[in-house]
Amino acid sequence: MPKLGFAAAVMIGALLLPGALLAQKNSCLECHSKLEDELKAPVEGFKLDIHQQFGLSCADCHGGNPAKDDENLAKDKTFRGAPKRPQVPAFCARCHSDSAYIKTFNPRLRVDQLDQYRTSRHGLLLQKGDTKVAVCTDCHGVHGIQTAKHPKSRTFPWNVPQTCGRCHADAALMKAYGIPTSQLEEYKQSVHARALFEKKDMSAPVCNSCHGNHGAAPPDVKSIAFVCRQCHPSAGELFSKSPHKKAFDEMGFSECEACHGKHKILQPADAMLGTEKGALCAQCHEPGSKPSVAAGRMRQLLGELTSEIDADGALLDRAERKGVEVSDPKYRLQEIHTLLVSVRNLTHGLDLADIEEKAGEGKTLLVGVRASAEAALREARLRRTGLVVATIFLILFALAFYLKIRQMRGRPKA
Amino acid sequence: MKRRSFVNFFLGGSLGATVLAFLYPIIRYLLPPAQAEALQKRVMAAKVGDLAPNSFKIFKFGSSPGILINTQEGQLVALSAVCTHLTCTVRYEGDSGTLHCPCHNGRFDLAGNVISGPPPAPLETYKVEIVGEDVFVAKKA
Amino acid sequence: MKKTFQALWAFLDERFQVHSLLELAKKKTVPEHKHSFWYFFGGICLFLTALQVATGIMLLIYYTPTVDGAHESVQFIMSQVKFGWLIRSVHSWSANILIGVLLIHMFSTFFLKAYRSPRELTWVTGFFLFVLFLAFGFSGYLLPWNELSFFATRVGTDIAGSLPLVGKALKTFILGGSTIGQATLTRFVWLHTAILPLAAAVLIGLHVLLVQLLGMSTPLSLKDKPVKEIPFFPDFIYKDVLGWTLILILVGVLCVFLPWEIGKKADPFSATPLGIKPEWYFTFMFTTLKIIPSHILSIEGEKLAILGFLLGGALWLLVPFLNRRASQGKPSPTVTLVGAAILAYIVVMTILTYTLPGL
Numbered sequence: 006m007p008k009l010g011f012a013a014a015v016m017i018g019a020l021l022l023p024g025a026l027l028a029q030k031n032s033c034l035e036c037h038s039k040l041e042d043e044l045k046a047p048v049e050g051f052k053l054d055i056h057q058q059f060g061l062s063c064a065d066c067h068g069g070n071p072a073k074d075d076e077n078l079a080k081d082k083t084f085r086g087a088p089k090r091p092q093v094p095a096f097c098a099r100c101h102s103d104s105a106y107i108k109t110f111n112p113r114l115r116v117d118q119l120d121q122y123r124t125s126r127h128g129l130l131l132q133k134g135d136t137k138v139a140v141c142t143d144c145h146g147v148h149g150i151q152t153a154k155h156p157k158s159r160t161f162p163w164n165v166p167q168t169c170g171r172c173h174a175d176a177a178l179m180k181a182y183g184i185p186t187s188q189l190e191e192y193k194q195s196v197h198a199r200a201l202f203e204k205k206d207m208s209a210p211v212c213n214s215c216h217g218n219h220g221a222a223p224p225d226v227k228s229i230a231f232v233c234r235q236c237h238p239s240a241g242e243l244f245s246k247s248p249h250k251k252a253f254d255e256m257g258f259s260e261c262e263a264c265h266g267k268h269k270i271l272q273p274a275d276a277m278l279g280t281e282k283g284a285l286c287a288q289c290h291e292p293g294s295k296p297s298v299a300a301g302r303m304r305q306l307l308g309e310l311t312s313e314i315d316a317d318g319a320l321l322d323r324a325e326r327k328g329v330e331v332s333d334p335k336y337r338l339q340e341i342h343t344l345l346v347s348v349r350n351l352t353h354g355l356d357l358a359d360i361e362e363k364a365g366e367g368k369t370l371l372v373g374v375r376a377s378a379e380a381a382l383r384e385a386r387l388r389r390t391g392l393v394v395a396t397i398f399l400i401l402f403a404l405a406f407y408l409k410i411r412q413m414r415g416r417p418k419a
Numbered sequence: 420m421k422r423r424s425f426v427n428f429f430l431g432g433s434l435g436a437t438v439l440a441f442l443y444p445i446i447r448y449l450l451p452p453a454q455a456e457a458l459q460k461r462v463m464a465a466k467v468g469d470l471a472p473n474s475f476k477i478f479k480f481g482s483s484p485g486i487l488i489n490t491q492e493g494q495l496v497a498l499s500a501v502c503t504h505l506t507c508t509v510r511y512e513g514d515s516g517t518l519h520c521p522c523h524n525g526r527f528d529l530a531g532n533v534i535s536g537p538p539p540a541p542l543e544t545y546k547v548e549i550v551g552e553d554v555f556v557a558k559k560a
Numbered sequence: 561m562k563k564t565f566q567a568l569w570a571f572l573d574e575r576f577q578v579h580s581l582l583e584l585a586k587k588k589t590v591p592e593h594k595h596s597f598w599y600f601f602g603g604i605c606l607f608l609t610a611l612q613v614a615t616g617i618m619l620l621i622y623y624t625p626t627v628d629g630a631h632e633s634v635q636f637i638m639s640q641v642k643f644g645w646l647i648r649s650v651h652s653w654s655a656n657i658l659i660g661v662l663l664i665h666m667f668s669t670f671f672l673k674a675y676r677s678p679r680e681l682t683w684v685t686g687f688f689l690f691v692l693f694l695a696f697g698f699s700g701y702l703l704p705w706n707e708l709s710f711f712a713t714r715v716g717t718d719i720a721g722s723l724p725l726v727g728k729a730l731k732t733f734i735l736g737g738s739t740i741g742q743a744t745l746t747r748f749v750w751l752h753t754a755i756l757p758l759a760a761a762v763l764i765g766l767h768v769l770l771v772q773l774l775g776m777s778t779p780l781s782l783k784d785k786p787v788k789e790i791p792f793f794p795d796f797i798y799k800d801v802l803g804w805t806l807i808l809i810l811v812g813v814l815c816v817f818l819p820w821e822i823g824k825k826a827d828p829f830s831a832t833p834l835g836i837k838p839e840w841y842f843t844f845m846f847t848t849l850k851i852i853p854s855h856i857l858s859i860e861g862e863k864l865a866i867l868g869f870l871l872g873g874a875l876w877l878l879v880p881f882l883n884r885r886a887s888q889g890k891p892s893p894t895v896t897l898v899g900a901a902i903l904a905y906i907v908v909m910t911i912l913t914y915t916l917p918g919l
Contacts, residue, residue, distance in 0.1 A: 236536075236537065392812055445618070
């Protein structure tokens, strides 16, 4: 009997032990979960925190002794409490700038955030005593921090504009610094925002793509061009070879921004080119001058191409609506559309001869597409004619039958 | 009598015309069309010798473009030319031996893997079969 | 010319004994009264079936029954094959019109109580023919292997799979495996081009034979009145053909102005498109299952609905045997009312499928 009792005790102990070990005492969470509002929030938030996933807890950041239930004993001399805003960067950097320590959790995680931050506008102003600027917790959150790869994280690409916008779209806050607050609204109208929010293209640029993360600062005039070239190298290359490059450099113009803007970057329109009212070329070039005439010609070429593409597309749609199968000419039209994209790109190089050649290529291909479209419409007309003929025969046949039936009625019964 | 035979004639005539109007499409349907087969699992992309080493050709595969590359070493490689980012058509860059998408600077290696840039997925690779003078490209699997 | 024709006729008649059949045919009559308009619908079903067989056989020349080739072959038929667009569109349109006409035929014979003795077996064979044609529609719909057909099949087989007891086995048998794939396509082609046509041929044979042997049923409301009779051959046949000609004109117009779409090729790995529905003739069942509450008196709503349909189907099949009053020549307004309610239910549910938001 005693043997049985002993065995039972060992079994129960073995069952409970792992549980006991895993559920290490955390008096911080225990006490704070019984409090309210701001003091309870850390407990809720921390459940989803990435630090918790790595086995870290309250004491690892705030110090103190989580094994003690008594508040005074828990807040022992290692207790650091909640840092004030100016102390936050150093507070986080205690671990996040410690290369050896971070390596044990994620060898690929960078450890230069604090250094970067100190070069940023936010960091510089904070050092001067401005506590309204962003510190780590403003962008990353606190007690619920997620990696930038997590869709709920404040630093996940499609949340970044909102994170920056919390301050930078606040007119009252930014007034003191003289910084405009239209950037967020402008960005939201941009083609980059559309790619990000509508097409869910995670490679689309957000605030930190051009401004940097921790070393956030507005790129200066020379840098803007490099920033855009990260994703648009061919336009950049063409521009560098064009006469605009020297002119822009000499006059201190910002390369891409001068024509495309910086936050409200819209889908470029052909109307930006040329000599008409509203075209950008006229901002610098006199009407009648060689560049102006060339611009007009480029605009004309683009216009001819687009109108022909649209016309052929409309013809093909009409044929398709009439039931003719037109996937082959539609494919060819799609290829020509790709060619149009490259012609538009060539405008950055300002080489008229190049553009004429490429546009000419497109026009030749369009001739074939138009022929196919017209053949398709002829096929549609042919089908309808065939139907009319067959229906006429059938109607005549039905009529003949009707007459026959009438005739049958008239005859004497057999 | 006259009326009766008119009606019969009318009936027979319209019947004959209708039958012909139906027979014509049926016979045309049964005759094999110009393109014998429906399947676009395999196309003839080029003739042997069309491509110089380190050059490429875009060909139509089904309803989308494919790219046939003759590498520096003289090997023929074929892949889908549709960039997995925003469906622009990729091109082969002889200098780097990689596939480049001019739209947003995406770059793929000859196995279709993404080397750099925004494309989220690799390019589909195809089999190249040389039959006599013809270079055929077929879908794998 | 006429002499050779007569000689040929005599030669064949001596061997096939056709003249006795012709004598019978000449004697056959069909009643003509204010409800005899409904008699034509059976013949229209037959005509459309023949049209389906003809166009179906033609489509088989170019159709490829593989997962890789099915969609492409339909595209090929629509674009490359001369008049392929016509043959295929006729097949798709006639299929839908046929089901519609079958419903008219079935409900008209129901309300006219044509199923009463001695025509019970005509009704029974007709019922099974209706089920066969629904199977034709369901199996044929998958063959173009486009997005709509793939997911509609999935919805349908999922419902089959939820039947109590036999559900899982039935679903596996229909699919030829656990999911819709090549095995399913092959199976559906087997059903659609071999098994169902054979079964339909047998049942149609029996059905038409019974109609020929027993003649047309006269509605009870005209029981005591004298009814005019017209010869079946050639008068009634001529009227039949006139009707068929008009239907043919309708089909032709539909095919030229509204050719059947090819659709996007099915991708088994893509998400089910929103608002996916089966073909219109299945929608009344589909919508019932969608809107029925999840539990009714602790029984799963869906299972209850399916059992309801099965029970309804069984009662529908057995109505000639259950409606004794009709067999005795007495009016049976209750049965008529029940039938009207069922028809109303089907119509309302079908309309709701396309008008209810979020369905």
